[in-house]
Amino acid sequence: MAHRLRDIVAALGAQAAGDLDILIDHASEPSTAGPNDLALAMDPRYADGLLLGKAQAAVLWVGADWQSFGLKAAIFAPRSRVAMAALTQHLDAGPAIAPGIHPLALVDPTAVIGMGAAIGPFVSIGAGVSIGEGARIGSHVSIAQGAQIGANALILEGARIGARVVIGDRFICQPGAVVGSDGFSFVTPEKSGVEEIRETLGKSHEIRNQSWARIHSLGSVQIGHDVEIGSNSCIDRGTIRDTVIGSGTKLDNLVHIAHNVQIGQDCLLCGLVGVAGSVKIGNRVVLGGKVGVSDNIFIGDDVIAGGGTLILTNAPAGRVLLGYPALKMDTHIELQKALRRLPRLALRVASLEASLKEVNAKGGPNARPRRTENDG
Numbered sequence: 001m002a003h004r005l006r007d008i009v010a011a012l013g014a015q016a017a018g019d020l021d022i023l024i025d026h027a028s029e030p031s032t033a034g035p036n037d038l039a040l041a042m043d044p045r046y047a048d049g050l051l052l053g054k055a056q057a058a059v060l061w062v063g064a065d066w067q068s069f070g071l072k073a074a075i076f077a078p079r080s081r082v083a084m085a086a087l088t089q090h091l092d093a094g095p096a097i098a099p100g101i102h103p104l105a106l107v108d109p110t111a112v113i114g115m116g117a118a119i120g121p122f123v124s125i126g127a128g129v130s131i132g133e134g135a136r137i138g139s140h141v142s143i144a145q146g147a148q149i150g151a152n153a154l155i156l157e158g159a160r161i162g163a164r165v166v167i168g169d170r171f172i173c174q175p176g177a178v179v180g181s182d183g184f185s186f187v188t189p190e191k192s193g194v195e196e197i198r199e200t201l202g203k204s205h206e207i208r209n210q211s212w213a214r215i216h217s218l219g220s221v222q223i224g225h226d227v228e229i230g231s232n233s234c235i236d237r238g239t240i241r242d243t244v245i246g247s248g249t250k251l252d253n254l255v256h257i258a259h260n261v262q263i264g265q266d267c268l269l270c271g272l273v274g275v276a277g278s279v280k281i282g283n284r285v286v287l288g289g290k291v292g293v294s295d296n297i298f299i300g301d302d303v304i305a306g307g308g309t310l311i312l313t314n315a316p317a318g319r320v321l322l323g324y325p326a327l328k329m330d331t332h333i334e335l336q337k338a339l340r341r342l343p344r345l346a347l348r349v350a351s352l353e354a355s356l357k358e359v360n361a362k363g364g365p366n367a368r369p370r371r372t373e374n375d376g
Contacts, residue, residue: 001025001093005057005073008038011090012083017066018073022057027091030055038087042080059083095156097136114151132169144180150225159229162237168225168247176232179223183236183243183259183277185215215239217259224248224265230255236277246283264301282317 006020028037030049039055041047050058050069057073059080060066066074077083097118101107104121111125114133124142125131131143132151143149143161150169155161159173162180173179188210196204219238224247229235233255237243243257246265256274257263264283269275273287276295285299288307293299300317310324323332 002036003091005038005075008087008090009075012075012077012086014075014077014083015062016073016075018057018071020073022073024057027087028053028055030058033058038075040084040087042077042083059087094154095136095138097138108145120157126163138175147180162220164220165223165237166220166242167223168227170226171223172228174229174231174233174253177229178234179229180221180237181234183215183217183239185217185239185259185277186212187215188212219243219260221245227251230271233257236261252289258295270307 002023002025004020005016005022005024008024009016009020023036024038025036026038027040028034030039030041030046031052033039033053033055035054035056037055039050039053039058041050041058042061044061047069050071056071057075058066058069058071059075059077062076062078064074064076097120099116099118101113101119102121102123105119105123105125107113107119107125108127108129110127111129111131113119113131114135116133117131117135117137119125119137120139120141122140123137126143126145126147128146129143130148131137132149132153134151135149135153135155137155138157140158141155141161144163146164147161148166149155149161150167150171152169153167153171155171155173157175159175160178161167165180190208192210193204193208217237217239219240219242221235221237222242223245226248227245228250230251230253232253233251235243235245235257236259238260241260243260244262245257246263246267248266249263251257251269252271252273254272255269258275258277260278261275261281263281264285266283267281267285269287270289270291272290275281275293278296279293279299281299282301282303284302286304287293288305288309290308291305292310294312297311297314299311299315300319302318303315304320305311305326306322306329308324309321309326311321311326315321315326320329321327322329327335
């Protein structure tokens, strides 16, 4: 689909110069851009690529001499990634799901489908389900009984929405995600080895046989507006109360949210994050890739945890964390610097020990002379 450049400028809310009636088919890297591509060179580092490509128009940094690159038009982006967000949204046509209900979809008669919804083939929609206006449901999605999904949702291929899950408007769910699976919750009739280890901080008094009794999940999942769930992520429903994901929060691929977890608004959880049961996370929290969060703790507003951090205790609001166990970032960096100095320090200590042994073997600089038979 072709887009007139002036429409792209309007979508970005940016300044532009040159011929704004140029038609654009795609966005492209500068060096590979064709005549109908919009080259993306928002940083001077990418300027050389413009001379290699054939773009007529480009998105450039503010103050760029666009005509020197042989361009016919230019858009100027003060914040490149903000411009990318608006540009990609404008150019993304989205999945091709035909309006209405596909003949191969299975929709329970009691389900309510909003106006303008598009339901793809092999979709299963259970009893009492409510789907909002303009929702798009890709093929092989299943939505269990009693689930409620807001307006303009996009649920892509193979996603699973469990029973009684409540989801707000403009929800985006990538392929293979599961929302509303059972929580992983088990108990032993007697005190388990895990409980004993926690109480004693690592000491086990005996080895005993144990069997696990399942605690069923009676709660469900509540998700606010403008939430996104990445591919193959899993959100468990609560044991009694619901698991909660606040409005504006985004989950990357392969994120696991355990039962009873409460996540605030506008949080960002990157790939492979794992949050254990009954954790409470505040607003605007960012957890980098492979962050792990221990159960039953609290993470305050605006906490940022770098990739690979393991958070084992409560984290106060505004704290920046790194490492295992999680420490304040500046403390972690100082410890890593000290750790890198350990081999040299060990060599120095070994050298000093050797020198000290040599001195002692010779009696030392202040040692008293040994007595002999001729001494008086």
